[in-house]
Amino acid sequence: MTASPGCTSCAPGCRFRRVEPNRSADPPSLVAPGAVGAYARSMREENGRGDVAMIGANLESDTDELARRVVTAIRAEIDFYRSNCIIDDAELFTAATDLLTSVSSALRADTPFDTSQAEEIGRHRATVGVPLTALMDAFRIAGHHLWAATVEVGDRHPEIPHAAVLTTSSRIWEALDRYTEAMTSAYHAQATYQVIENAAERAALVEALLQGRPLDDYGVWEVAQLLGIPATGPYVVVAAEPRRVGQHALPGVESMLRSVDVSSVWRLLPDVQMGVAHIVSDTVMEKTVALLGRAATSSVGVSPRYQNLTDTARSLRYARVAMASDQEPGHHVTVFDDSVLGVAAVSAPDVTQKLADIALGSFRDLPADEQRTLRDTFTVWLNNDGSVARAAEQLFCHPNTVRNRLRRIEEHSGRSIDIPRELAELCLAFEVVKNFTRIGAEPAP
Numbered sequence: 347m348t349a350s351p352g353c354t355s356c357a358p359g360c361r362f363r364r365v366e367p368n369r370s371a372d373p374p375s376l377v378a379p380g381a382v383g384a385y386a387r388s389m390r391e392e393n394g395r396g397d398v399a400m401i402g403a404n405l406e407s408d409t410d411e412l413a414r415r416v417v418t419a420i421r422a423e424i425d426f427y428r429s430n431c432i433i434d435d436a437e438l439f440t441a442a443t444d445l446l447t448s449v450s451s452a453l454r455a456d457t458p459f460d461t462s463q464a465e466e467i468g469r470h471r472a473t474v475g476v477p478l479t480a481l482m483d484a485f486r487i488a489g490h491h492l493w494a495a496t497v498e499v500g501d502r503h504p505e506i507p508h509a510a511v512l513t514t515s516s517r518i519w520e521a522l523d524r525y526t527e528a529m530t531s532a533y534h535a536q537a538t539y540q541v542i543e544n545a546a547e548r549a550a551l552v553e554a555l556l557q558g559r560p561l562d563d564y565g566v567w568e569v570a571q572l573l574g575i576p577a578t579g580p581y582v583v584v585a586a587e588p589r590r591v592g593q594h595a596l597p598g599v600e601s602m603l604r605s606v607d608v609s610s611v612w613r614l615l616p617d618v619q620m621g622v623a624h625i626v627s628d629t630v631m632e633k634t635v636a637l638l639g640r641a642a643t644s645s646v647g648v649s650p651r652y653q654n655l656t657d658t659a660r661s662l663r664y665a666r667v668a669m670a671s672d673q674e675p676g677h678h679v680t681v682f683d684d685s686v687l688g689v690a691a692v693s694a695p696d697v698t699q700k701l702a703d704i705a706l707g708s709f710r711d712l713p714a715d716e717q718r719t720l721r722d723t724f725t726v727w728l729n730n731d732g733s734v735a736r737a738a739e740q741l742f743c744h745p746n747t748v749r750n751r752l753r754r755i756e757e758h759s760g761r762s763i764d765i766p767r768e769l770a771e772l773c774l775a776f777e778v779v780k781n782f783t784r785i786g787a788e789p790a791p
Contacts, residue, residue, distance in 0.1 A: 365470065464524075706779070
């Protein structure tokens with residue numbers, strides 16, 4: 347500051363001097379520009395965290411009561427939990443308490459949400475078979491009750507700003523999203539693991555049945571339960587030939603059969619897709635064969651019906667024989683003939699094929715198409731009790747044509763259809779040919 351020579355605003359002779367400001371230097375700045383606003387915001391945030399922490403502490407102290415409300419609501423509002431007790435009230439209460447404590451303690455301490463408890467719940471519920479939709483509904487109910495409790499805390503403590511209640515609510519919905527996502531991921535992972543594990547166990551049991559291996563400690567009832575089929579027959583075995591190694595010959599066949607109320611289990615091997623189906627009546631058998639015929643693009647064999655699962659391996663043999671048999675053009679499905687001749691023809695393949703070769707003689711040297719025509723004529727004639735007229739009508743040909751074809755069989759085989767013993771030999775021989783002689787095919791093992 348500098349003193350002026352005198353005061354010009356007072357009377358002359360005034361002894362006070364006017365002090366002029368020193369404009370050559372600016373006063374020092376005590377606070378940086380914007381610092382006051384930043385500091386205020388910092389204080390508000392700190393106070394806000396404190397308010398949220400206060401709400402979290404109140405929620406934490408009310409956890410037991412809140413968990414009881416959640417359990418009551420879950421039992422009342424979710425059909426699955428209302429209708430069964432796979433998860434009892436004590437287990438529900440423990441799970442609700444753990445989750446609510448996890449959220450409220452994170453709010454109180456201002457820490458990230460720990461989703462490990464939600465993951466554990468997801469894994470356990472998948473293991474015991476709780477539907478995912480029911481579990482997600484339970485989490486939703488817990489989230490709504492936690493939000494309602496947050497509003498109650500705000501009402502009980504008017505000193506907590508409304509903004510803090512809104513912030514807490516936002517964090518609760520964030521927690522619900524994170525916990526639900528963690529639970530769902532863990533649930534799917536466990537469910538996938540169980541499907542793979544169960545599929546492997548089912549595949550092993552199906553293969554044991556089909557190969558006739560001992561079932562160890564499993565009883566028939568237990569095997570049926572594990573495979574998801576009735577414990578008593580009748581059953582059939584289906585064998586389908588893949589077009590390529592390891593490819594399903596009948597894709598989606600289990601669900602297709604389920605649509606006609608037929609339960610089944612299937613096993614895919616490199617050279618055959620095999621299944622056991624529960625067939626309760628002739629009508630269901632017809633529907634099953636018709637469905638297989640629509641779905642098949644390669645040869646399919648069906649065994650005769652049988653009653654006991656322990657006979658599955660023998661029936662597989664019949665199904666494979668039917669699969670390998672000579673089929674009519676445009677027909678992919680063959681049902682094994684469970685007549686005496688049919689069973690005898692496959693009981694000892696090496697022996698019966700030798701007998702067929704002896705009985706048929708030079709018949710086997712004829713062209714394949716002619717063999718098939720003569721064999722079909724013989725079969726139709728036999729099925730019509732030896733009536734040439736009815737056979738001709740069914741074959742849409744003249745009766746003399748039937749007689750000529752039968753005569754050619756007699757000429758090439760050296761056996762007469764008028765001699766009962768020789769006719770029986772021809773019947774067995776042609777049954778063997780039908781079952782084993784798809785041109786180029788080997789006998790089914």
